[in-house]
Amino acid sequence: MKVLVTGHKGFIGQNLCKAIREEGWELTTFDIIDNPTMRPKDLDFTDVDCVMHLGAISSTTETDVRKIMDQNLSWSIELYEECRNQDIHMQFSSSASVYGNNKSERILSENDICYPSSYYALSKYMFEQYALKRPQSRSVLQIFRYFNVYGPHEEHKGSQASPYTQFAKQAKEKGVIKVQPATVKVLFEHLVKYTFLLLALETFSAAYQKFSE
Numbered sequence: 001m002k003v004l005v006t007g008h009k010g011f012i013g014q015n016l017c018k019a020i021r022e023e024g025w026e027l028t029t030f031d032i033i034d035n036p037t038m039r040p041k042d043l044d045f046t047d048v049d050c051v052m053h054l055g056a057i058s059s060t061t062e063t064d065v066r067k068i069m070d071q072n073l074s075w076s077i078e079l080y081e082e083c084r085n086q087d088i089h090m091q092f093s094s095s096a097s098v099y100g101n102n103k104s105e106r107i108l109s110e111n112d113i114c115y116p117s118s119y120y121a122l123s124k125y126m127f128e129q130y131a132l133k134r135p136q137s138r139s140v141l142q143i144f145r146y147f148n149v150y151g152p153h154e155e156h157k158g159s160q161a162s163p164y165t166q167f168a169k170q171a172k173e174k175g176v177i178k179v180q181p182a183t184v185k186v187l188f189e190h191l192v193k194y195t196f197l198l199l200a201l202e203t204f205s206a207a208y209q210k211f212s213e
């Protein structure tokens, strides 16, 4: 089994690659940080069974629309088309942020209405919509809408790191966690929606097995 992971130098990518190596799968990687002008058509897909596409601008506050639409949307579309042409399965890292301001009290499902409220969320949602409109092919696409993931290697994300990591840092450095009352409520709501990293890795793996069923 050979997997191509994009965005492997990021937070989830580092953890995922470690898990893939431990699993004994063959692994090849690409991160745009190493080659900003490279496009999906230039990647080496030799013997690749599945692309796990994590590569994206992950900041929900990015305001450079042109950049985020190129790096997150166009890049993903080009990659998906390569996968389709070469019968390679793909896993796409979407985000719970696509639900945006959906105020539903219920637990949200894939069928719920999305109100993406950032360019980041929009870039993820637009890829989903693009992919849904493509005819079926031998290449299977799986889309994951991660909520907040936390775990090792997210220190580089600064204010975009998970609240869990930010509060752990505050506690370690200052001995206290400082939050506004409103933040506590939001935090509590978010905690119940957390995606534990371990769970995310198991999900990748379980979903991957489904390709071969």
Ligand SMILES: NC(=O)c1ccc[n+]([C@@H]2O[C@H](COP(=O)([O-])OP(=O)(O)OC[C@H]3O[C@@H](n4cnc5c(N)ncnc54)[C@H](O)[C@@H]3O)[C@@H](O)[C@H]2O)c1
Residues within 6 Å of the ligand: 006, 007, 008, 009, 010, 011, 012, 013, 030, 031, 032, 033, 053, 054, 055, 056, 057, 058, 059, 071, 072, 075, 093, 094, 095, 096, 145, 146, 147, 148, 149, 150, 157, 162
């Ligand atoms: N961390 C979370 O809580 C969370 C939540 C929802 C969705 N996601 C999604 O999961 C994926 C990984 O997130 P992360 O937290 O590891 O982010 P990260 O910012 O730590 O890592 C992203 C990596 O992708 C690389 N990259 C950017 N654009 C690329 C492209 N077009 N092709 C290849 N590489 C590219 C970056 O250089 C970086 O190394 C992203 O797609 C993100 O949108 C993450």
